[in-house]
Amino acid sequence: MSTFTTADGCNLDYHIAGSSQRTLVLLHGWSQSRAMFDRVIPLLARHYRVLSYDQRGHGESGHPTHGARIARLARDLDELLTHLGIEQADLAGHSMGASVLWSYLDLFGSAKVASLIIIDQPSACTVLPWLNKTEAAQVGAILDFPGAEAFCKGIVGPDAAAVRRNFLVSMLTRQISDEDLAWLYQENLKLDGDFGSRLLLDHIMQDWRDVLPRIDVPTLVIAGEVSHVNPASQKWSAEQIPGARLRTFTAEEGGSHFPFFERPEPFAAALCSFLDAWSAPRARAASVS
Template sequence: MDTAPATATFTTRDGCALAYRDTGGQGIPLVLLHGWSQSQATFDRLLPLLRPERRVITYDMRNHGISGRTDNGARVATLAADLDQLLTHLGIGRAHLLGHSMGASVLWSHLELFGPDRVRSLVIVDQPVACTVLPWLDPADAAQFGAILDYDGAAAFARSMLLADAGKARHDFLTSMLTKDIPAQDLEWLYAQNLLLPMPWGARLLLDHVMQDWRDVPPRIPVPTLVIGGEVSHVAPASQAWTAAHTPDAELRILNREEGGAHFAFFESPREFADTLRDFLKRN
């Protein structure tokens, strides 16, 4: 396996140091965004399968991984602003952007706040456009686009991250997102990444994330988009089909069980995931 690129840092406009890695190289870069409570290290199995022909950039969002800790900014919109500042810092005019789970929400927020000028293509990995049946949503309709929590359940979910047995709640939640036969050492490594996210900041971010309704964003995305779901993911594959159907220039890929088709397919079965991603990027 190739050696991972060296880690560098840059400081956001509000003083938070973000850790990032840049493989270097020519052409339009690919920027990978991790999900809630994870880190850029979750992409380490994927990176060697994308190099050396492509410049790839990963980073730890604020309060995640080895990035700086801050009491402010526990909002998806702040994370979108951080992404925009990182692109500016690296002098990137346009990029392919991939977001996993909450990382996809950060991309939708970035498009809404900053527009599509910096986006060559978009890859949405296993994230519904709404996680919660919000008061203005009809439960039957919400099920079609992936809402899996009720309003009170969303608050209880965030609260569970603050209780005395929060460690168990975090471990159980992570386990629910993985295939049943994942090696124990892989599960515990992912859990260790999860524990790097401090509370209560993480709970505040989680609640902000699951309370978003992004349905109005996909229909206005003007760039090629790949939506990737998993056959055995806790995120219903039908929700990913909804997102693809409501994005003008989108295609859908549902990874099956043998392809690691749970929430962390790029970690559990990186080669199959890389094949799908490379094919999309070559065509765009």
């Protein structure tokens, strides 16, 4: 484990595995941690240099009271890449981590991005005022405003432990073992409720649809057949990104929200198949066109 301090004073705990010249960066989701990739990293590190890190407020990284915004997390990623001298990398974001990558592209462009992997994340989570019913269904928006408010309040309310555990269970297959569930829940609780609630609200109020058509790097969109995220929404996202590929994991392949944890072998194989289809990183434009 190594630590990097961001410009605003937050320590980020990161880990590098593998010695390839090609770097793959893994970004975890809300209330999760880089440790959730530990089962798949050894499989990926045979082929790539794998960088994983705890985003601010999560896992073993610093737990500041400031920066509970997707845009700040995107800047953290940019600062970490600069600190490590990574000129270009393949970027994979799971759940909220995908939102961080969309924000990164929106803010910094694709010059440092060799390819993009979006893992089970809607381009909009909440039925925002400008989304009609058909559009909301297409993008996978599952929360209305009262539901979003209730969820964020629940994270800091008297039943917070149950709210967080129930949400976690909803993202897993029924085959998950008690031991695995207990471990995942403990990782979840490393995120402070107040910071987590504010970050969650910022996350679920974003609308990334305008970013998708402007993505100019090879992209893989990953869906889960039995995920709480409607797989049809991931198909829709892939259709909006020029040349994007779609890979839907079946229930037998661990096709819920955490395929890399529940079934790391098929997940690693899918990533390797996608990444190996592209040669060494190529020069990119400085911004999303």
